[in-house]
Amino acid sequence: MDFDSALKVVGDYGSEQRKYLYLFSFVNLFIPMHIIGLIFLGREPSFTCHRRTEGPACSLQVCPRYVYGDEFTSIVSEWDLVCDKSYKVAQLQSYLMFGFLLGNFFFGGLSDYLGRRPAFICSLIGLAVVTNLSAFTYSYFIFSFLRISIGFFVGGVGLVAYVSATEVIGLSQKVFAGSFYQAFFSIGIMVFAFLANLIRNWRYLAIATSFPICLCVVIYWIVPESPRWLASQGRISEAEDILLFIANKNGNIVKKSSIELDVPSKTISSTKSYGYMDLFRTPVLRKEMLIQAFCWFVCSLVYYGLTLSAGDIASNAYVSVALSGLAEIPGIFFCLWYLDKLGRKKCMYLSMISGGVACFLVIIFSQSATGEFGKHLRTVFALIGKMGISASFSVVYIYSNELIPTVVRNSGLGFCCVSARMAGILAPRATSLGVFNMYALFGTASIISGFLNLRLPETFGKPSPESIDDVENRPANKQTTAKTLVNSETVQAIEENISMLQNGEPNI
Incomplete structure (x- = not known):
């Protein structure tokens, strides 16, 4: 049987799959705090030039020292990123997104090659380390490098977590699972605003956003490898064992013989690897x-x-x-x-x-x-x-x-x-x-x-399509091909009839 049919036997959305979804959604709660963190970490406080008592501080060509308000601290007040240096804050956001790009590219291929679990734990540990380091740096240059690194690892965490959360859920509950997972990102934005309102020191705020990521490392020992990915790699026995484990946790009495997976034709061999090309x-x-x-x-x-x-x-x-x-x-x-x-x-x-x-x-x-x-x-x-x-x-x-x-x-x-x-x-x-x-x-x-x-x-x-052939041979594509074939045969028949009429042959 195919994988989606096996999930119906195991349980489309049992207690074990719900547990996986909740765990990965909890991770997604903290992803926006890293992606949009500069909204508060790079927020501009009120400031004046200590030599000037009135008028805009930026009207002076050179200000030896800026004086900032005490309502909050940020990297702006840390490194005087105001006036002609204010562009450097937006630059940091672009750096993070560039790292995000690299992370999606790298961890997307890594998780297809080595599996979801290795890619997830590597990106998660990396994110926890670099976020903590960014809270203790006193150099804008090093902070810039760490923003790229944060983007790199958060790109891997978000991508692999979503795939891992949804691959073991059946078609009947996939919409709910995807919406549930995405809702935690939106809630995370609101939680981040609440935290930033409570924690006005940017270093403490950075630490507060990294601490939950450290706790999420335990997911590696709770969630098994994606059985769908194992099946796609031809590791059928391992995939069946995990499906059997999920079925038992769901309270379904299932024998391994009742969830025997088929090896998709023309798709997977134990030595075949797929990539971006x-x-x-x-x-x-x-x-x-x-x-x-x-x-x-x-x-x-x-x-x-x-x-x-x-x-x-x-x-x-x-x-x-x-x-x-x-x-x-x-x-x-x-x-x-x-x-x-x-x-x-x-x-x-x-x-x-x-x-x-x-x-x-x-x-x-x-x-x-x-x-x-x-x-x-x-x-x-x-x-x-x-x-x-x-x-x-x-x-x-x-x-x-x-x-x-x-x-x-x-x-x-x-x-x-x-x-x-x-x-x-x-x-x-x-x-x-x-x-x-x-x-x-x-x-x-x-x-x-x-x-x-x-x-x-x-x-x-x-x-869900398992192979590239499944995409090329979708029923819609087949129908289009069939229509094209019928149309070409009809045109050919009309041309033959016209030719026969021109030659005085009867139309039989």
Whole structure:
């Protein structure tokens, strides 16, 4: 039997799979604290030049020493990243996203080659170490290097945790599992705002965000290797043993003979390894990967652009960031309620289009509406835009996870995440374009992405592809091929009949 059929015997979503999901979702709670940490770690406090009693401090060409307010500390006050040096804070965010890109690329391939568990524990330990080190550095140069390292390891943790959490869950509960996992990221944004409000010293805040990651290392000894990955590598016996273990923990009395897995034909041998180049060898998979990569790019660009500019939503920065995280929850519930009713493709289309339209409405009311009412309207539509793009991000994880075959799933998701991280590198620059240009860019990109998604196949209710051949031979592709064949045969028959009539032959 195939793997999804075996999961039905074991239990689509038993207590053991729930435990795995909860553990990996707990890890995801702390991922945003590292990704958007500079919102508070790099926040600019009030400051003056000690030689000047009035007027803007930056009006002086040279200030020997800046005096900062005591409301909080940050790397800005640590290294005087103000005035002509203020660009260095945004530069650090781009450094992190560059590290994120490298981490997705490296750990995506590593987890497909060595397995999910080795890649997960390596990235988790690395993240805990470099985050703690960043709290004790007194050099901007070293801190910059550590931001790249944090991005590198957090990219591996987030990618491998999501795949590991969802690969052992059956089709009937995959939407709930994906939405549940993504909700913890949004909650993590709100928790981070709460922590930053309590801990006003940037070094203590960095330590507070790294400590839970250290605790998550125990997951390595609790969660076994992904049986789906083992099966894809031809390690059938090991995969069956883990499925049997999960079934017993779920309370299902199952014999190993009842979950005998088939070795997929033309896909896996014990010596065959798959990588990034396999994503583009065949025409159907290549087209799907390019569309998905663009969608991930747009999701990341708009999501992080809106998140990094969240301080403009309300007068209080802590409330602003919390509202930004809260706005994502309705989008995630939209996915949970409608993904199985409308399908992945339609939900992706609707969420991207709604997010794009909301961005254009922000522009319209920025130009036409004034006063407090106009400000509130802009805030509402900005939050709707965040909700729409958050829903898209939730859908794209689930959608891509179902579109990409098992043998290259982590490599495929890694490639998509690389595309997203490239957008993340550009997002801090996009926020400096001004309200009109920023929202125009976000709105246009979202709408284009929404229409491109209509060219992808629907995956709802269909088994996950195990091999590249499964993607190339999807029923939709077969139907297209059959229609083309019928059309060509019909044209050929008409041409033969015309030829016979011209030659005076009877049409039999």
